[in-house]
Amino acid sequence: MRYRFLRFPEGKVKAITFSYDDGVRDDLVLADIINKYGIKCTFNHTNTEHMTKDEVIENIISKGHEIAVHGAEHRAEGLQRPVEAIEDVLSCRKKLESEFDMIIRGMAYPDSGIRNLLPGVTYENIKSYLKNLDIVYARTLGGDNNLFRLPEDWYAWTPTAHHANPELGNYIDDFLNIDVSKLYIAGRFPRLFYLWGHSYEFERNNNWELLEDICSKLSGKDDIWYATNMEIYEYVNAYNSLIYSADGLRIYNPTLYTVWFETDGTLYSVKSGETICLKNN
Numbered sequence: 001m002r003y004r005f006l007r008f009p010e011g012k013v014k015a016i017t018f019s020y021d022d023g024v025r026d027d028l029v030l031a032d033i034i035n036k037y038g039i040k041c042t043f044n045h046t047n048t049e050h051m052t053k054d055e056v057i058e059n060i061i062s063k064g065h066e067i068a069v070h071g072a073e074h075r076a077e078g079l080q081r082p083v084e085a086i087e088d089v090l091s092c093r094k095k096l097e098s099e100f101d102m103i104i105r106g107m108a109y110p111d112s113g114i115r116n117l118l119p120g121v122t123y124e125n126i127k128s129y130l131k132n133l134d135i136v137y138a139r140t141l142g143g144d145n146n147l148f149r150l151p152e153d154w155y156a157w158t159p160t161a162h163h164a165n166p167e168l169g170n171y172i173d174d175f176l177n178i179d180v181s182k183l184y185i186a187g188r189f190p191r192l193f194y195l196w197g198h199s200y201e202f203e204r205n206n207n208w209e210l211l212e213d214i215c216s217k218l219s220g221k222d223d224i225w226y227a228t229n230m231e232i233y234e235y236v237n238a239y240n241s242l243i244y245s246a247d248g249l250r251i252y253n254p255t256l257y258t259v260w261f262e263t264d265g266t267l268y269s270v271k272s273g274e275t276i277c278l279k280n281n
């Protein structure tokens, strides 16, 4: 069996996504800046409103960014009884869906999230009720994901780094310098750079130029797909939904996406509804 690696849309090897929390007014400034650079962000909202509906639609949603759940009252899942946490997630999801007239299934854990668990609270149970609430991914924190891996567990999606991480400059260089075609074949998996933070930190520290600097380094690359958290989830999910013959040479795409992959150094795409056959060489 030959190795087969996911490639992002148009065959791109790398993707970049941002995640900014709490739905504060400084998000409008952040959105303005990242829009200039073509970078996409997921904005995680609580039920506390800091912007009007029209401001969010005009400056964030219509620019291709994602709105996601961050808990109605910003309370850690690990520090609540399940019934309380379920209420917190569900009421946030329902509020955002009715306010913005859309389906919302993404989430970032608020506060300490799943990093501290009360006695009797388990991660497996949190994951189970989030699935029942139709949440399909949840961003967690703790440690740097500087191998740029896609998540193995979508309910414990660990970002690359916070924007103030002292290693960030090195991580950006490492990420941009990866050339998978020069790597040993088993290492040619796709790479994701995932930045997180709060827009109010730039305002508070008077360092918006840090964001400009990060964006100017990351933007405008032909081999990078700039996407929201949900776009990445949905694309990877489509890739994982491909159907194969036993020998792996016949591949059917039952999804609505054109799906890309690379095998033996050759790039393939399978359109929605299409079946392709790879040569047996």
Ligand SMILES: [Zn+2]
Pocket (backbone or CB within 6 Å): 021, 022, 070, 074, 110, 111
């Ligand atoms: Zn938060």
